Amino acid sequence: MESIHYVEKIRKFNRYYANVLGKIDQEIYNPSFPLTEARVISEIHYSPGCTATEIREKLGVDRGYMSRILQRFEEEQLILKKQSLEDKRQYALFLTEKGTGVFEELVDRANRGVDKMIQNIPETDLTKLVSSMETIVTIYTKEQASPVTVTIRPFQPGDVGYVAYLHGRYYSQNYQFGKIFEYYVMKGLTEFLYDSEKGQLWIAEVNGQIAGSIAITKAEDTVAQLRWFILDEPFQGIGLGKKLMETALRFCVEQNYKHVYLWTVSSLAAARSLYTKYQFVRTEEKPNDEWSGTQMIEERWDLDLTTTP
CATH class of the missing domain: 1.10.10.10 (Winged helix-like DNA-binding domain superfamily/Winged helix DNA-binding domain)
Known part of the structure; x- marks a missing residue:
């Protein structure tokens, strides 16, 4: 089960x-x-x-x-x-x-x-508490809500800053990641803006509201890296992750990449489950104590596109 x-x-x-x-x-x-x-x-x-x-x-x-x-x-x-x-x-x-x-x-x-x-209750925790309650209501009232329109599109001016914001807010609230993590995200995004050869960043929208993102960047001529995969909490659990993942992997095939990899952390159970579903294999682990002040385990997951159906 x-x-x-x-x-x-x-x-x-x-x-x-x-x-x-x-x-x-x-x-x-x-x-x-x-x-x-x-x-x-x-x-x-x-x-x-x-x-x-x-x-x-x-x-x-x-x-x-x-x-x-x-x-x-x-x-x-x-x-x-x-x-x-x-x-x-x-x-x-x-x-x-x-x-x-x-x-x-x-x-x-x-x-x-x-x-x-x-x-x-501290105000920061109270904000998280109320937000979580609103998320529960949102999830359980989806059947009564108006039809949902989902759009996956390439990024536009202004989107990259919002992707950084989503990462900073989400990982701070849920995993106590600090400023160094946000710097790491923003540094990578600005480098991507400067040179996005054979890469793309997609934005997921739900009824016109930005709900998440995913990106492919060039690591080597035939090797891609999957990056900045995130879903805002109110939009998790509605199949957006699969749509974004399939968009990114389809792009890899179109660009003739033979291999794609990503880095994640061991505590992200839902994301790791999705990677397994798409036949990524965990290939490397390393400790990280920079982002949250407590040690976590970073994981590398790889997918060989030449053997993927």
């Missing part, structure tokens, strides 16, 4: 985050309104005129439990029910003035609870 690595990591995250959510819930919600009831109130506020069926399906609430919740809310004058003109069995739900007051109290408690939870 190829996905077991991801399954185990997702389950580990779920176990940890379930405990975090439990602590948040204890801090936030009024004992008079358990979590499910608070969520029902929120759904009616954000979707006035919704039905009990719609809320049940969205929140996964049992029919009987939902009926009891709405009965209580009606008795306490928190909601109004209006019979649907299209289906007499359905009722549109609205918050009363009192219900709106309860919602606002819940929001205030929620804001204060979350603020208390994050007040000791």
